[in-house]
């Protein structure tokens with residue numbers, strides 16, 4: 001018989017207490033591991049989304065707000081960046097591709113984003129190494145090139161100049177060709193949440209987050225494509241040709257809006273771009289930030305900043321779950337400590353048979369360590385089940401498949417919990433260690 | 446085998462002088478069989494604990510087979526006890542959580558040369574309990590418990606067998622049988638035996654009898 005056999009035997013003799021205290025450890029470890037894994041997934045997911053483009057250009061203001069609004073479809077736009085900036089970017093050497101963005105409309109809570117159609121071929125997910133092009137679950141992209149957008153912009157510019165303070169209203173009936181712009185590609189979530197599919201028609205509403213005004217009745221839009229899930233905010237977006245934004249009623253310029261300023265409705269919400277790596281990227285970034293009418297940000301850096309802020313709240317959550325583990329281990333300690341009185345005679349007998357004090361110490365710490373270890377293993381299993389249960393939702397939200405397979409982090413956690421269990425066992429173990437064998441041998445209890 | 450010199454042992458909590466044992470010289474030869482008698486409270490159990498190293502004298506030398514226990518660290522004394530000493534208690538002190546066979550195995554778990562497969566079964570068969578290996582101690586009669594305790598004490602092939610009123614809890618017949626078994630096994634294996642007892646009839650079965658009070 002070996003020491004570990006004796007440890008397991010003692011735990012089995014107090015089965016109920018062992019199981020209950022072990023389960024409380026499981027609960028703590030399970031929550032701790034789940035919180036950690038989900039946080040990891042959300043950070044990875046945000047980073048994956050940030051990899052849609054290298055740089056974002058928008059109105060001066062908060063870089064984080066620009067990133068969240070333009071890339072993650074959250075919050076409000078800070079204002080517009082002049083169209084000319086986009087033209088210049090597109091012509092800058094070192095820029096691989098650029099896509100202008102217009103935001104502000106929505107359909108049943110899903111944000112509508114105006115883009116040029118090179119987005120469908122240029123955007124790759126998962127960063128440079130893992131580049132996955134956008135794939136369509138059904139239908140295909142609409143066609144709306146930069147050239148078409150440029151043409152429309154110049155037409156609208158003339159119209160605005162002619163009509164002056166009278167709204168630059170494009171007459172839809174006389175511009176039938178414009179109707180071809182009312183096409184949309186919807187993200188996977190949008191398709192699921194709204195039931196939109198290829199061939200569906202919908203009417204965009206002005207404003208986002210339900211606070212907007214009425215619908216753009218004249219702008220009935222047809223869905224031509226549905227994207228595969230990407231695990232990025234693209235899943236939550238309705239993409240339309242950016243030109244459509246400029247011909248929908250309500251987006252026209254009015255006299256009090258200073259042309260070229262950030263309130264200029266003919267400007268763009270933002271521009272996404274990718275550049276050659278290294279020197280070009282830095283130079284483009286600097287020259288854009290030297291402008292008075294625009295700023296450039298690296299989305300990946302903004303996301304990192306965001307997570308350093310979230311990190312503190314996340315820390316609190318981790319601390320709370322860690323505290324649950326600690327409380328559970330205190331429970332283990334108390335349960336074992338309560339048995340000490342009844343076990344003095346047993347320790348004394350073992351001493352008489354030649355066991356050292358340190359062996360008795362090891363026996364008791366072994367018990368709490370084994371409870372912690374088994375509790376930890378069950379807890380990781382629990383976390384695995386929890387994560388498995390939400391893995392599809394997490395994948396849909398972040399594009400990241402959370403692993404249920406234990407990795408190095410889980411093994412470290414297990415080792416730490418086992419060690420903490422042994423430490424918790426030290427208090428009863430020291431009391432066992434001090435047992436005076438001769439004293440308990442002569443009593444007949 | 447056993448050589449005690451200038452032993453002083455007192456318990457600080459004792460009201461009067463506190464001295465329990467105090468004597469100059471006591472020897473037991475290898476293979477000797479000694480019955481230790483004396484009034485209740487005279488110090489028989491204390492003397493056995495000194496021999497096993499579980500209790501340390503205030504002063505003096507406790508030499509077992511040439512090893513002075515006082516020169517050893519506590520851990521070394523534990524190891525010495527595990528390797529060389531067998532102990533039988535009045536209430537047998539079997540461990541409740543372990544089967545009969547496991548209880549006997551525990552007699553050598555902390556000793557050098559462990560494990561010794563088969564020895565526990567052999568010993569239990571020798572004491573007539575070969576059919577009770579998987580029983581729990583509480584499922585045994587008191588006489589059977591005594592045999593298990595005896596088998597456990599022999600598990601580590603001890604040089605010295607200490608017994609503290611091993612027959613005290615047994616009826617006359619069982620007491621006689623267990624005692625006879627103990628003495629015969631000790632003789633065959635040249636084990637030195639020191640056995641504390643109240644019972645003069647038990648004492649009479651030993652080669653020699655020592656009254657603790659006479660040692661002083």
Ligand SMILES: Nc1ncnc2c1ncn2[C@@H]1O[C@H](COP(=O)(O)OP(=O)(O)OP(=O)(O)O)[C@@H](O)[C@H]1O
Pocket residue numbers: 438439442456457458459465483484485486487488489490491492
């Ligand atoms: N741990 C202890 N603390 C204090 N005093 C003790 C302790 N153990 C024994 N004594 C005292 O030492 C004396 C001898 O006790 P011991 O148990 O050796 O006697 P004994 O001869 O074995 O008696 P009995 O025949 O009743 O078993 C007693 O007076 C007892 O009260």
Ligand SMILES: [Mg+2]
Pocket residue numbers: 489490491609
């Ligand atoms: Mg006694």
